[in-house]
Amino acid sequence: MEAIEKLATLGTDETTRRPSREPRIHGWPGWLVGLMVFAGSFLFRFLDPYFYNDHFLWISGGRQVLVYGELPFRDFFDPGYFLQHLASAGSQRVFGYNLLGEALLSISLLSAGTAITFMLSSRISRSYAIGLLAAALVVGMYPRLYNYHKVFFLAFGLLVLWRYLDRPTTWNLVLVGLTTAVAFLFRHDNGLYMALPVVVVIVAAHWNDWGRLLRRAALYAASAILPLLPFFVFLELNGGVVAYFSSGAEWALQRRGTVAPWPTFTADASAPLSIFQPANAFVWLYALFITLPCLTLLVLACQHVRWRRVAATPPEAIKILPAAILCAVSAPLLLRTPLEARLADVVAPTAVIGAWLLGQWFGPIRWQETLARSRQPRSGPSPTLLRQVTVASLPTAFRSITAVAIVGITSISVATAGELQERLEESAIFDGPTAVLDRGEEVFDQLRESPPDRELYPGDNELRLARYVRECTQPDDRLLVTSFAPQLYFYSGRAAAGGAIQVDATAEQQAEYLASVPGEPVPVVIAGEEEDGDYFESTFETIEDYLRENYRVALQLDPGDDDPSYRVLVHKQRVPSGVYRRWSLPCYR
Structure with a gap:
């Protein structure tokens, strides 16, 4: 309870009037370095863009919104990414039928999340070097472009929450609520991950004043929920709020079976150096991302033994608590198989708590000395004894060697997991300014090409199939793809029949959308072979029977x-207007 009471001093008027004694990195140098981090991250990612097929769920959904006037949930399955579809539609509205807008949107927010990670990490560790190390971790993990919202909002959420902790004003709390709402609309669990640490902070910060606590909690709830009312009204008018969240929850439960088991290191006892293999990089990083939040909470609990003897809690500890809670909640839920696609999802907040732990490993005595000089202990050990129980009493050489070893292993693992060498070669960054400019021009031309350039994703078969559909069907015809290949809709420029952009929707929800297929112009169906068997045929037997018959x-x-x-597959009753020479297929255009 005493720890909570000390946290509560944050919310008093005395705190808001008196500047914090927390050692901070501020001013134009920090902003300048942060801007350089943003620019470096943006350049690196822009020179080597790559769009995984998952990304085309939202790119194709955005085109469905922009060109055909359809909306998520009402016209096609949406398990909780409403605003991501609309953001993709907006980027295509501005930049046209290409991937330039989506690349700029994704890379900009990824880079902003990286810069925010640097600012938070350097501030909490009181070190630019550690902040740059944290930013390098985010860049090196090479988050997939479609996960830009996770990297950005998990970092930006901490930024606005720390702003409220610095100045607990009404408007700063409203900003926290608005950020929660926008994060929720991009991906619903983003908002939930952010809301939990916010609630903990509000309760802890205002524990000694129940009236203020309830007012602040109500203000946060209102500022987070009121912006969502139009969204909930839309849901209710187009199938119902309950139906929407029920289908999303069912879909999420289906995917929970892919939660990653705890991986183990593999090595040959006769060859000790075999421990240094790519698979073990993911094992190390997974263990690190899962254990760091627990370690942070443990360190905070142990340091409570010191804080309880003084009259104030270090502001840095109050700020790292919500970051640790955020990681502790999100990491076990987001880190699913395959790990190479998921590890980077929680890299930003994990880098922040890692920076704090590294700063504590090298310099917690500085804050403890400040407390000992500025406050008299209530009772118990003297300030000298308080200082002696910190890790600063350990030999400097031991702390340095330990830190270098952990940071070194992590850096090697990040470089391996993110395929850093391959990325650097592809970006031409080390080939000189001229090579970088040439590479930038090449990528820009690829991104703005319409239809999109083949180098940005599809394999040979998919590119040829998309070209066939685009050249041999009418613009208002629709395409049905029975396997997970949403990129075919975007590259062919055709809408998804029955809203089947995502074929792993819940059976009930997807069957409802696919029921409209018989009434739509669908001259061509592309059926892919699934790794897990005939998923489509076994799940949607009614529409499969329709396809066999027609x-x-x-x-x-x-x-x-x-x-x-x-x-x-081609429609038996649709009369072709010609023949597609490459494959001697019927052409309907």
Whole structure:
């Protein structure tokens, strides 16, 4: 209880009037370095953009919104990414039918999240070097472009929350609530991850004044919920709020089976150096990301033994508490298989708490000495004894060697997991300014090409299939793809029949959308071979029966290096206007 009471001193009028004694890095140098971090991250990611097929769930959804006037949930399945579809539609509205807008949106927010991570880490550790190390961790993990919202909002959420802790004003709390609402609309669990530490901070900060606590909690709830009212009204008018969240929850439960088991290191006892293999990099990082939040909370609990003897709690400890809670909640839920796609999801807040722990390992005595000089202990050990129980009493050489070892192993693991060498070679950063400019011009031309350039994602089979659909169907025709290949909708420029952008929707929800397929112009169906068997056929038997009755197999494509096997089905009753020479397929345009 005493720890909570000390946290409560944050919310008093005395705190708001008196400047904090927390050692901080402020001023134009910090902003300048932060801007340089943003620019460096943006350049690195722009020179080597890569769009995974998952990203096209939102890119194709955005095109569905922009071109066909359809909306998530009402017209196609949305498990909780409403604003991400609209953001993609907005980028295509501004930059056209290409990937330039999506690349700028994704890379800008990823880079902003990296810069914010630097600012938070340097501030909490009181070291630019540690802040840059944290930012390098974010860049090196190479978060996938479609996860830009996770990197940005988990970092920005901490930024606005720390701002409220510095100055607990009404407007700063409203800003926290608005950020929670926007994060929720981009991905619902982002908002939930942010809300929990905010509630903890509000309770802790105003524990000694129940009236103020209730007012602040109500203000936060109002500022987070009121902006969401139009969204909830939309849901209720188009199927119901309960139906929306029920289908999303069912979908999430289906995917919970992919939670990553605790990985283990692999090595050959006869060859000790075999421990240094790529698979073990993911094992180390997974263990680090799971244990760091627990270690942070443990350190805070142990340091409570010191804080309880003085009259104030270090502001840095109050700030790192919500960051640790955020990581402790989000990491076990977000780190699913495959780990190479998920590890970077929680890298920003994990880097912040790692920076704090590193700062504590080297310099916690500085704050303890400040407390000992500025405050008289209530009772118990003398300030001298308080200083002696910190890790600062350990030999400097031991602390340095330990830190270098952990940071070194982590850096090697990050470089391996993020395929850093390959990324640097592709970006041409080390080939000189001229090579960088040439590479930048090449990427820019690829991104703005319409239809999009093949180098940015599809394999050979997918590119050829998309070209066939684009050249041999009418613009208002629709395409049905029965496997997970949302990129085919975007590259072909055709809308998804039955809203089937995402075929792993819940059976009930997806069957409702697919029921409209018989009434839509769908001359071509592309059926892909799934790794886990005939998922589509076994899940949507009604629509599969419809396809067997009304379509015939016109082409079987064998798998390529990066392509699965595909079958092209064409409508039996649709009269072709010609023949697509490459594959002798019917053409309907």
